[in-house]
Amino acid sequence: MKKIGVILALFALSFVITPDTSYAYGTGDWDPQSSDEFTNQSEIFLSGGGNFKICLSSDSQPGFYQLYEEDPYNRDDAVYSNGTRGLYYKTAGSNDFDENGCHVFRNISGYVDGDQAEFYLKKYSGGNSIVYAYD
Numbered sequence: 001m002k003k004i005g006v007i008l009a010l011f012a013l014s015f016v017i018t019p020d021t022s023y024a025y026g027t028g029d030w031d032p033q034s035s036d037e038f039t040n041q042s043e044i045f046l047s048g049g050g051n052f053k054i055c056l057s058s059d060s061q062p063g064f065y066q067l068y069e070e071d072p073y074n075r076d077d078a079v080y081s082n083g084t085r086g087l088y089y090k091t092a093g094s095n096d097f098d099e100n101g102c103h104v105f106r107n108i109s110g111y112v113d114g115d116q117a118e119f120y121l122k123k124y125s126g127g128n129s130i131v132y133a134y135d
Helices: 002-016
Strands: 032-038 045-047 052-056 063-069 086-089 102-105 117-123 129-134
Touching (some): 032 045, 052 117
Antiparallel strands (some): 052 102, 063 117
């Protein structure tokens, strides 16, 4: 009888203790920052570090996109991802975005100055695009 009680207690405890899979503010979920429809450059999105995700709507224009960290006193920094500076969206042979139009920039804490990083997405093709940002 004592064994059954211990087993039930461990079973109940397994529902309370879960592994830490967090990557955004400790919740394990992406926290939406904002969205913006833009032609050349998006609004500023804030990030506390860690990982940062952008998603482009399916109506967004194909072409070359670049994430920058805004710096009011110096030249803005291009944010590198997988060793490259820019991303191609809906371009033949490009695997920069997943099937949902999203790309994750990993380990971006080096771009944080002060309490947070200030990111914006720049596009080098015409037409409107819609970006969603997650931290």
